Amino acid sequence: MAVTREDVLHIADLARLGVDGARADALTKELSAILAHMEVLSAVDTASVPPTDGIGAEGTPLRPDERVSPLMERTLESFAPAMRDGFFIVPRLATHEDPAESGA
Amino acid sequence: MSRERYEMVVGLEVHVQLKTRTKAFCGCSTDFGAPPNVNTCPVCLALPGALPVLNERAVELATRAALGLGCKVNPVSIFARKNYFYPDLPKGYQISQFDQPLATGGSVAIGKNEAGADVQIGITRLHMEEDAGKSIHDRYPGATAIDLNRAGVPLIEIVSEPDLRTSADAGAYLRTVKQILQYLDVSDVSMEEGSLRVDANISVRPPGQTKLGTKTEVKNMNSFSAVERALEAEFERQCALLDSGGRVEQQTLLWDGARETVRPSRTKEGSHDYRYFPEPDLLPLKQDEKWIGDARSHLPELPDARKKRLVQEFGISPVEVEQLTATPALAEYFEAVARVSGDGKAAYNWVMGEVLAALRASSGDITHFRIRPADLAQLLNLVRDATISHTAAKRVFALMVETGKLPAQVAADEGLLQVGDEDAIATWVDEVLREHPEEGTRYLAGEKKLQGVLVGFVMKKSKGRADPKRVNQLLSARGG
Numbered sequence: 001m002a003v004t005r006e007d008v009l010h011i012a013d014l015a016r017l018g019v020d021g022a023r024a025d026a027l028t029k030e031l032s033a034i035l036a037h038m039e040v041l042s043a044v045d046t047a048s049v050p051p052t053d054g055i056g057a058e059g060t061p062l063r064p065d066e067r068v069s070p071l072m073e074r075t076l077e078s079f080a081p082a083m084r085d086g087f088f089i090v091p092r093l094a095t096h097e098d099p100a101e102s103g104a
Numbered sequence: 105m106s107r108e109r110y111e112m113v114v115g116l117e118v119h120v121q122l123k124t125r126t127k128a129f130c131g132c133s134t135d136f137g138a139p140p141n142v143n144t145c146p147v148c149l150a151l152p153g154a155l156p157v158l159n160e161r162a163v164e165l166a167t168r169a170a171l172g173l174g175c176k177v178n179p180v181s182i183f184a185r186k187n188y189f190y191p192d193l194p195k196g197y198q199i200s201q202f203d204q205p206l207a208t209g210g211s212v213a214i215g216k217n218e219a220g221a222d223v224q225i226g227i228t229r230l231h232m233e234e235d236a237g238k239s240i241h242d243r244y245p246g247a248t249a250i251d252l253n254r255a256g257v258p259l260i261e262i263v264s265e266p267d268l269r270t271s272a273d274a275g276a277y278l279r280t281v282k283q284i285l286q287y288l289d290v291s292d293v294s295m296e297e298g299s300l301r302v303d304a305n306i307s308v309r310p311p312g313q314t315k316l317g318t319k320t321e322v323k324n325m326n327s328f329s330a331v332e333r334a335l336e337a338e339f340e341r342q343c344a345l346l347d348s349g350g351r352v353e354q355q356t357l358l359w360d361g362a363r364e365t366v367r368p369s370r371t372k373e374g375s376h377d378y379r380y381f382p383e384p385d386l387l388p389l390k391q392d393e394k395w396i397g398d399a400r401s402h403l404p405e406l407p408d409a410r411k412k413r414l415v416q417e418f419g420i421s422p423v424e425v426e427q428l429t430a431t432p433a434l435a436e437y438f439e440a441v442a443r444v445s446g447d448g449k450a451a452y453n454w455v456m457g458e459v460l461a462a463l464r465a466s467s468g469d470i471t472h473f474r475i476r477p478a479d480l481a482q483l484l485n486l487v488r489d490a491t492i493s494h495t496a497a498k499r500v501f502a503l504m505v506e507t508g509k510l511p512a513q514v515a516a517d518e519g520l521l522q523v524g525d526e527d528a529i530a531t532w533v534d535e536v537l538r539e540h541p542e543e544g545t546r547y548l549a550g551e552k553k554l555q556g557v558l559v560g561f562v563m564k565k566s567k568g569r570a571d572p573k574r575v576n577q578l579l580s581a582r583g584g
Contacts, residue, residue, distance in 0.1 A: 014377055015196075016189045059180070059390025065124050065161035068131025070145030086140035087249035090191040092241060 003031040107343045110308040113316060114268035114335060115228075118281060120260050120291045121235065121299040122165040128234045128258035129156030129199065136297060140251040148256035150194035155385050162232065162258035163389065165290040166206055167399045169260055170230045172288045172406060173281070175210030177396045181231070183383040191250050192237040202380040205231035206260075206389070212284065213408070214276040225277050226265030232389075235259050260290075266305065266316065271335040278302060278328045283407050287432045295327055302331050307352065308342045317342075318352040322366055325359045334359035338366050410435055418448025427456055433470045440477030445484040454480060458498065462505050475504050483511035496520040496568045523569045526578070529562070532570060533578050536561040547583055555579050 008027045012019040019027065082089035124134055130147035146154035170177050184202035210227035217223050237255035239248050262281065268274045282293045282300065292299045302325055307317035322338055325331045337359075342352050357366040405413075411425045414435070420428070429435040434455070442451035459480070463470060483504070487497045492515050503514045515521050523529065536558060537544035543561075547554040555576065562575045 010377075011379075014187070014189065014379075058387075060158050060183075060387035062160035062163060063131070063157045065126050065159050066131060067126055067133055068145075070132065072145065076141055076144070076149075082247075084244065084249065086142070087240070087243070087251055088141065088191070089244065089247050090250055092246055092248045 003028055003035060007031075107340060109310060110339075110343045110346070111311045111313075112269055112271070112335065112339045113266050113307045113309060113319075114271075114274050115266035115305045116264045116268065116274060116277060116331075117303045117305070118262040118264075118278070119235075119301040119303075120169070120262065120285060120293060122162050122169075122258040122260060123289070123291050124159055124161045124165065124258055126159060126161075127256035128159050128162050128232070129256055130154075132256065134257050138253055140249075141253060143253040144255070148194075148252060150196075156199065156383075158386065158389065159258060163391070164399065166230070166232045166258070166260045167391065167396065168288050168403065169262075169285060169290045170207030170210065171396075171400050171403055172284050172290075173210040173212060173227050173230065173262065175207035175227060175230050177207045177391060177399075178204065179391055179393070179396070180204065181206045181389045181391075183232075183386045183389065184380045185383050186233075186378045186380055188378060190236070190239075191248065192239045192252070192255065194237075194252065194255065198234060198236065199383055199386070200233035200261075200380075201231035204388075205229045207231075212277065212280050214273060214280050223273070225267045225273075228263045228265050230260055230262050233259050233261060266307075271332040271339070274304065274335055275328050275332045278331060280407075282328075283430070287404055287407050287410070289404065289432070302328075304331060304335060304338075306335055306338050306342070308339060308346065318354050320352065320354065321356045323356060323358055323369065326361070330359060330361055333361075333364060334366060337364060341366065404432075414439065414448075418442045418451070420448050420452050424452050424456075428452065431470075437470050437473070437477055441481050441484070444478050444481035445488075447484060447488065450484045450488070451481070454484060454501075458501050462501075466505075474508050475501070479504065479510055486511055486515060490522055490571055490573075491515070492520050492522050493563075493568055493570075493572065495563070496522065499568070519567070520569060522571050523566060526574070529566075529570050529574050529578055532562050532565050533558075533575065533582070536565060537582075547579075550583070552583065555583065 005024055005028050008024050008031065009019065012024070076088075077083050080088050121134075126132060127134060127143075127148060130145050132143045132145050132148055135143065147156055167177055181201055182204040183199050185197040186200045186202070187197040189196055207230040208228065210230065211224045212227065213222040213224055215223050235254050235257040237250055237252035239250055241248050243249045264277065268277060285291050285293050285300075294300060295302075304322045304325070305319045306322060307319040309315065309317045320338060320342070322334050325334050338357065345352055356369040358369045359366055407429055410432075411422075411429050414420060414425050414428065415422060418439075428438045437459070438451055438455045441455060442448040445451055459470070459473065459475070462468075462475075463473060480501075483497055483500060486492045486500075487494055491512075492500060496515065499518065500511050500514045500520060503509065503518065504511060507514070509517075537548075540558070540561060543554050543557055547558060558579055559572060559575050562570050562579075563572060
């Protein structure tokens with residue numbers, strides 16, 4: 001399985017990354033090489049090996065529903081690129097102009 | 105009408121915020137209305153190295169919701185990353201569940217069909233996920249303000265089968281699901297506060313065709329009636345499109361309530377390419393049979409079961425029970441009044457009448473209503489024992505709301521205790537006949553229809569304290 005240049009540009013676009021022509025070609029090669037190695041791994045017969053979803057048979061640990069003071073050594077203002085009235089400020093995104101569209 | 109040539113096919117996605125004290129994967133508060141970004145920490149801000157740890161209570165509530173909606177809870181479910189780039193989601197992905205959700209295969213009954221059988225709407229899946237933050241676009245020109253207090257609040261998403269055929273059915277489904285979740289006490293289920301949100305998938309097809317048409321997704325509806333109106337508008341649009349030889353394009357649409365129309369969302373093409381993969385920071389969620397069994401055995405009584413029981417125990421009608429069970433709090437209030445007073449019918453009349461009117465007048469809610477059920481029951485008993493008249497009881501009720509005093513005390517303080525004493529009533533009757541000689545003479549001469557008028561005069565004179573039954577008897581004796 002090889003990665004195409006279109007794949008690289010598509011993924012870069014989804015991640016809002018600017019990738020120029022030369023970089024796209026280089027990434028296409030690198031990612032294809034990674035996938036080629038995956039194909040080598042896929043050749044190993046794992047029919048008798050149960051899938052590993054994670055380490056630990058007990059499943060994910062749970063925590064009690066108790067409030068914990070945030071472990072913040074620095075204020076938000078000290079590392080946020082821009083803040084105003086307590087809000088983080090980001091550039092307005094042209095593709096998401098509608099306020100109602102935010103949220104999961 | 106072109107719409108008669110098509111059938112509407114709808115499936116709904118309902119997002120519900122779970123009622124936890126802290127977020128899904130960190131110990132930040134979920135309180136609504138805090139100043140922006142106060143309830144954030146390295147985990148929900150996605151600072152490097154921070155790791156999520158799942159909230160046990162969120163799992164309990166999600167499991168309870170799944171069982172209450174008739175789903176099978178899967179012993180192993182897997183969290184997945186749903187990747188999309190947007191500043192309200194600082195990690196660049198939402199922790200959700202994808203191919204192994206918490207629960208699958210439920211259903212809810214939304215009413216009866218013409219043959220009297222339950223109309224069942226299938227629930228495909230119920231999964232856990234985290235909420236995103238809020239982006240505010242209209243606060244500062246040219247910039248978007250981000251508040252991450254909501255980022256990481258635990259949600260469940262309930263996905264229905266495409267079983268709904270009318271907008272009214274969609275409304276009924278939403279009201280049923282909301283009521284079940286209220287009875288399960290897993291969420292505030294308030295569309296106004298955003299703790300319940302609905303997206304709709306809709307397609308059309310000729311009746312009888314089994315293959316589904318191309319669907320669109322409609323978002324941005326802020327009430328159940330908006331969902332119904334949006335579905336009607338989108339149904340019309342798709343029907344007209346097909347009739348004119350066009351094709352429905354798969355896309356996301358936004359409901360514009362002011363214009364009563366849908367319009368395409370500006371979301372860029374490809375943004376639904378979520379590239380899900382298992383969340384490496386969380387192990388699979390494992391719930392053994394015992395945990396699930398315990399959750400099942402601790403389920404509270406659900407709306408349908410409560411309706412049946414109240415009808416049987418208190419002799420109220422199916423229509424009346426629908427009103428009384430609208431919310432669990434109202435149903436509990438009614439049941440307490442009915443149980444203590446022993447009179448379901450009177451309890452129904454008072455709760456649906458005076459109690460709801462008083463709550464409406466004060467914009468209050470029943471859980472904080474000043475008159476406790478046992479005190480209202482006592483008032484009902486005073487009426488039943490003819491200690492006070494029905495008219496006086498309404499006055500006592502108003503004063504109980506005002507002062508918080510007990511009914512017997514209010515009745516005594518206000519001199520509203522009913523007088524059944526023959527001599528006192530006879531004196532009032534004599535006075536009334538004297539003060540209203542024209543009506544009195546005509547009545548005594550045999551004009552029976554004036555009896556009601558005279559009873560009214562006596563009740564007024566006695567300030568509502570005379571027992572109207574005795575007054576009638578006495579007047580009949582005089583007139584006869």
